[in-house]
Amino acid sequence: MEEIKLMKGNEAVAIAAVRSGCDGYFGYPITPQSEILETLMAEKPWETTGMIVLQAESEVASINMVYGGASCGKRVMTSSSSPGISLMSEGLSYIAGAELPCVIVNVQRGGPGLGTIQPSQGDYFQAVKAAGHGDFDLIVLAPSSVQEMYDFVYDAFDLAFKYRNPVLILSDGAIGQMMEKVVIRPQTARKTNDEIIEECGSWAVTGKRGRTRNISTSVELDSVEQEKFNEKLQAKYKTIRETEVRFEEINCEDADFVIVAYGLCARISSKVMEMGREEGIKIGLLRPITLLPFPTERLNELSKRVKGFLVVEMNAGQMVQDVRLSVTTDVPVEHYGRMGGIIPAPSETFEALKRFINKLK
Amino acid sequence: MAKIKGVIIVDKERCKGCDVCVSSCPFGVLELSTMVNSKGYNYSQMVNEDCIGCANCAVMCPDSCITVYRQKQE
Amino acid sequence: MAGLKVEIKKENLVYKRTELLTDNTMHYCPGCSHGTINKLVAEVVAELGIEESTIGITPVGCSAFAYNYIDIDWIQAAHGRACAVASAVKRLHPEKMVFTYQGDGDLAAIGTGESIHACNRGENITIIYVNNATYGMTGGQMSPTTLMGMKTTTSPQGRDSSLHGYPFKIADMVAHLDGVSYVTRQSVHTAAATRKAKKALKKAFEKSLANKGVSFIEFVATCSSGWKMSPVASNKWLEDNMLQAYPVGDLKDI
Numbered sequence: 001m002e003e004i005k006l007m008k009g010n011e012a013v014a015i016a017a018v019r020s021g022c023d024g025y026f027g028y029p030i031t032p033q034s035e036i037l038e039t040l041m042a043e044k045p046w047e048t049t050g051m052i053v054l055q056a057e058s059e060v061a062s063i064n065m066v067y068g069g070a071s072c073g074k075r076v077m078t079s080s081s082s083p084g085i086s087l088m089s090e091g092l093s094y095i096a097g098a099e100l101p102c103v104i105v106n107v108q109r110g111g112p113g114l115g116t117i118q119p120s121q122g123d124y125f126q127a128v129k130a131a132g133h134g135d136f137d138l139i140v141l142a143p144s145s146v147q148e149m150y151d152f153v154y155d156a157f158d159l160a161f162k163y164r165n166p167v168l169i170l171s172d173g174a175i176g177q178m179m180e181k182v183v184i185r186p187q188t189a190r191k192t193n194d195e196i197i198e199e200c201g202s203w204a205v206t207g208k209r210g211r212t213r214n215i216s217t218s219v220e221l222d223s224v225e226q227e228k229f230n231e232k233l234q235a236k237y238k239t240i241r242e243t244e245v246r247f248e249e250i251n252c253e254d255a256d257f258v259i260v261a262y263g264l265c266a267r268i269s270s271k272v273m274e275m276g277r278e279e280g281i282k283i284g285l286l287r288p289i290t291l292l293p294f295p296t297e298r299l300n301e302l303s304k305r306v307k308g309f310l311v312v313e314m315n316a317g318q319m320v321q322d323v324r325l326s327v328t329t330d331v332p333v334e335h336y337g338r339m340g341g342i343i344p345a346p347s348e349t350f351e352a353l354k355r356f357i358n359k360l361k
Numbered sequence: 362m363a364k365i366k367g368v369i370i371v372d373k374e375r376c377k378g379c380d381v382c383v384s385s386c387p388f389g390v391l392e393l394s395t396m397v398n399s400k401g402y403n404y405s406q407m408v409n410e411d412c413i414g415c416a417n418c419a420v421m422c423p424d425s426c427i428t429v430y431r432q433k434q435e
Numbered sequence: 436m437a438g439l440k441v442e443i444k445k446e447n448l449v450y451k452r453t454e455l456l457t458d459n460t461m462h463y464c465p466g467c468s469h470g471t472i473n474k475l476v477a478e479v480v481a482e483l484g485i486e487e488s489t490i491g492i493t494p495v496g497c498s499a500f501a502y503n504y505i506d507i508d509w510i511q512a513a514h515g516r517a518c519a520v521a522s523a524v525k526r527l528h529p530e531k532m533v534f535t536y537q538g539d540g541d542l543a544a545i546g547t548g549e550s551i552h553a554c555n556r557g558e559n560i561t562i563i564y565v566n567n568a569t570y571g572m573t574g575g576q577m578s579p580t581t582l583m584g585m586k587t588t589t590s591p592q593g594r595d596s597s598l599h600g601y602p603f604k605i606a607d608m609v610a611h612l613d614g615v616s617y618v619t620r621q622s623v624h625t626a627a628a629t630r631k632a633k634k635a636l637k638k639a640f641e642k643s644l645a646n647k648g649v650s651f652i653e654f655v656a657t658c659s660s661g662w663k664m665s666p667v668a669s670n671k672w673l674e675d676n677m678l679q680a681y682p683v684g685d686l687k688d689i
Contacts, residue, residue, distance in 0.1 A: 024527055052526045057552040061519040064512065064549065068492070068520035071510045074527050094513050193528075205508040205524070207531055209487040215502045217511035367449070368441040379466030379666040385626050402465070414441070416450040417626035423470025424461055429450040432441040 003184040009149040009176040013079060013105055013169070014039035016153035017051070021188040023074035024052040026065035028084060031117040032173035033107035036079045049190050059084035063091030063104075070100035071216035073196040073204025075157050079105035081173070082123050083114060092166055093132030096233075097218025099203070101160035103153065104138075105169045107176035110314075110341035118341025119173035119264060124318035127170045128292040135230055137237045139167040139244065140292040142262040146180035154185075159244065163236055164203070170291060172314065174264045174343060246289035247298060251277070255284025257357060258302055260323050261312040262288045264343065269312050271346040272353060281357065291319070296326040303327035308360055310353050312344065313337045332360060364434045367414020371405050372426035378402035382418035382427060391418060455481040459503045466666020468656030469498050471623040472565055475633045476536065477505045479640055489532040490524055492517040494541035497571045501536055515546025518553035521560045532644055534561040539580040540570045543605045550605070557614025557648035561639045564606070564651065566681060567658040575661035579603035582680055587661070602680050606653040610687040617642050617650040618686040622678065624657065624670040635685075655681045 007015065014036045017025055027037045037055060045051035052069075056062040062078045069076030080088065085106045095102055106127065110120035127140045139159050141152045149171060156167040191199070197206055205214050220226040248266075251273060252258055261269040266287040276283035286302065288295050303309070308331060311320035320335040327333060336352035338344045369390075376398065383391045388411040393403040405418075405427070414431025441447060455477040463469045480489050489507045493499050495514035502509035512520040517535035525533040535542075542550050542564050550562065569587055570576040577587040577594060580603050584593040594602075610618040617639055621632035632654065639650035655677050657669035664672060 024523060026523060052523075054522070054526065056519065057548060060516065061522075061549050061552065064516035064519035065523035067512070067516075068510060068523035069527050071520070072490075072524055072527055076523070076527075090513055091516070098511075205490055205510055206528070207488040207490060208506070208508050213502075213506055213508050215509045215511065217502065217509075219499060219511055366441050368443070370443070372452075375460060377465035381466050381666050381670065384667045384670070414449050415626075419450040420626045420629050421471065421623070423463065423465075423467055423474070425452040425456055425470070425474050427450070428448070428452065430441050430443055430447040431449045432447045 004181050005184055006179055006181050007146065008035055008179050009146045009171060010035035010107065011039045012146050012150035012182050013153055014043065015184060016150040017077060018043055018045045018049060019185055019187055020154045020157060021049065021075060021190040022051055022077060022157070023190055024054070024069045024076040025078065026054050026056050026062045026069070026076065027078050028056050028059050028062050028080065030081045030084045032109060032119070032176050033079050033081045033105070035176070036105065049187065051190065059087035060091065063088035066102045067091055067095050067098070067100065070095060070102040071098065071205045073200035073206065075191070077103035077105070079107065081107050081109045082111050082120070085123060085126065089132040092138070093134050093136060094218050095166045096132070096136035096138070097134065098216050099164040100166070100216065101164050102166050103156040103160055103169065104166060105171060108170065108172040110339065116341035117173065119314060119343060120339070120341055121172055121263060121265065121314040121318070122339065123170065124291065124313070124315060127168055128294070128322070131168070136233060137240070137292055139163065139165055139240060140170050140290065141167065142170050142289060142291050143175060144263050144266045144287065146175065146178060147182050149175060150182050150184070163240060165236070170263070172264055241293040244290060245293045245295050247295040248287040248289060250285040252284035252286060252302060254282055256282040256307045257310065257353065258284045258286050258306050259310050259312055259353070260286050260288070260299070260319070262291060262319065265312045265314060268344060268346055268349060272350045275346060275350045276353065283353070294322050294326065299323055299326040300328055303329045303331045306331060308332045308334065308356060310356055311335045312349055314343065315339060365413050365431060366434045367412035367429060367431040369407060369412060369418060370428045373398050373404040375424050375426035376402060376404035377424055378404055379423065381421050381423065385417045385421045387415065387417065388413065453478045453481050455486055455506050457504055457506050461504055462500055463497060464660045466657070466659050466669065467497070468567065468623050468654065469565060471629060472563070472654050472656065473501055473504050475623070475629070475636055476563065478633065479637045480505070480507060482637070483640060485532050485644070488530065489534070490528065492521045492524070492533070492535040494535070494537040496538040496541050498536050498538060498565065515541050515544070516549050517541065518546065518558070518562060519549040522553050522556065522558045525558055525560050529559070532640060534563055534640070534643065536563045537565070538571070539564070539566040539568060539578045543579045543603050547605070551609065551612070554609045554612045554615045554649045554651065559643055559646040559648060561643045561650040561652065564653045565656045566653055567656040567661070568677065569658045569661040571658045571661050575658070575663070582676055604681065606651060606686055609649070609651050615649040615651055615687060616647040616689050619688070620653040620655060620681060620683050620686065622655040622673065622683055624673045628683070653681070655683065
């Protein structure tokens with residue numbers, strides 16, 4: 001029988017971490033995601049699965065603890081909200097540069113600066129374009145339900161270890177705080193040290209028993225070698241773009257207009273789609289599940305037969321730029337967004353869509 | 362009378378000629394050579410037979426290029 | 436004593452390069468204290484027989500590349516963050532010997548927060564702190580531990596307290612923290628000091644292996660390139676000046 005629980009998105013992340021066999025969580029409190037650390041501390045997984053949970057002194061320390069744990073081949077993660085993720089930039093770059101697997105959760109709030117504690121999608125650019133210095137890509141997953149907050153922790157660890165790359169779950173304060181029912185999976189055992197050596201022995205720092213030493217590092221002072229490494233990373237990102245794109249499509253088959261939205265905005269937009277269909281406007285919804293890699297090809301295909309795209313975001317217009325880069329036709333791409341922690345209502349979004357459609361007539 | 366005698370072997374190629382071993386020797390056994398190794402350093406060498414094998418030079422050597430032997434001489 | 440010869444054989448061997456040092460030539464400048472301290476770390480790890488269960492964390496700075504010289508598993512950390520990295524590694528591998536190796540720019544400037552908090556949490560690690568009162572790798576800039584009046588590229592008139600504050604005695608500071616069981620300050624500017632320092636380092640490692648909280652060992656060190664002196668003059672200057680501000684000895688041992 002399925003185990004189903006009513007819980008917050010943030011709690012779902014914590015429970016998923018324990019159940020998926022995570023070895024360590026390192027985090028620092030920040031609204032609206034503190035329930036992740038609180039839930040883990042209340043769950044005491046160190047007494048059950050042996051998972052380590054540590055409240056660090058800062059997000060800078062958290063991400064460097066993750067760097068340390070990931071260097072050991074352990075399944076480790078952290079979470080934060082927007083300002084805290086900014087503090088992690090350097091560490092993310094080191095993790096990408098050392099090719100280490102880990103999971104980061106960003107439960108976004110409005111910015112810039114200290115901004116607001118209300119939900120936002122203002123960190124899209126940060127997540128997909130500029131997570132830190134140097135040429136590197138994260139893999140970015142965007143959950144739009146509490147169930148996905150839970151499931152994507154599993155998916156994120158799988159991807160992280162498949163590609164030895166940091167994976168970001170880009171959520172927001174609304175998904176983190178809202179309560180929904182969640183199907184919980186049975187406990188997965190943590191990997192034993194022997195299993196880690198078996199699977200990650202070529203790179204993981206575990207003590208050099210029975211082999212030559214492993215070094216976890218991102219430094220290479222020889223530019224020729226560094227460029228070779230950069231090329232290797234780019235080849236990996238290309239493979240990721242070719243194999244890991246995920247998106248959900250609703251009613252796009254006959255759609256004249258397609259709304260592109262992820263996370264919370266995708267839920268709002270599905271209501272807008274219903275409102276439009278009731279009025280006889282053929283609206284479809286494309287929800288990117290992976291923001292990086294982005295569903296570029298599918299958007300370009302759709303652009304050859306739809307009349308326009310409306311990109312709905314809780315920001316000033318960020319993902320809309322990737323949609324414009326994806327389409328090679330001259331189909332119009334418009335943005336509708338709210339900022340500052342304001343969640344766009346379906347009614348105002350529908351009005352924005354109708355203005356867009358009328359403009360095209 | 363028994364006397365302790367020592368000898369050191371310097372890995373000339375590894376030596377950077379920092380002179381620290383020379384100043385650490387209590388008996389003035391070491392000096393930097395006027396010759397240089399392939400990297401251009403004046404390497405350290407024994408210049409007399411007063412070594413007692415105390416290993417001060419080797420303990421101090423930052424590049425670990427000195428091996429020390431000691432033998433009681435009857 | 437002419438005519439007497441020392442036979443080159445195992446029974447007569449007094450000192451040789453430890454096998455735990457790799458064949459790589461160290462990139463450190465001639466006479467640099469780092470070389471000697473790297474060697475002590477290698478010797479202690481080898482003597483304790485823990486080379487297969489030791490994980491070292493290097494910093495950013497000259498000693499970032501210590502991993503090229505000591506034949507154990509290493510993690511190279513971001514500037515100042517070695518203690519955070521080590522905290523996670525030790526908690527995930529409680530059976531391993533975990534140590535950091537950091538300079539004053541790394542530990543006592545950019546990484547003060549991570550270092551102090553690892554100490555305060557009582558992580559079962561050894562922190563090796565090499566204080567040469569300068570940023571060596573970047574070319575001899577002032578660090579928090581630069582002595583009063585000392586000239587560096589960023590204090591060309593000499594360190595002035597009204598501009599730059601005072602030499603940071605971070606070992607004294609961490610000695611006050613309950614999570615720390617052993618704090619000692621050592622140097623490698625003479626053979627006697629180096630032998631003493633090695634004993635202290637071994638003790639620090641033994642305490643970490645026995646999970647006694649943080650062992651913090653400061654090495655007062657030279658940077659002859661940064662100080663613009665010969666290595667021998669640097670050792671003398673260290674004795675006359677550095678050891679006045681940073682006197683050697685145990686600060687805490689419980």
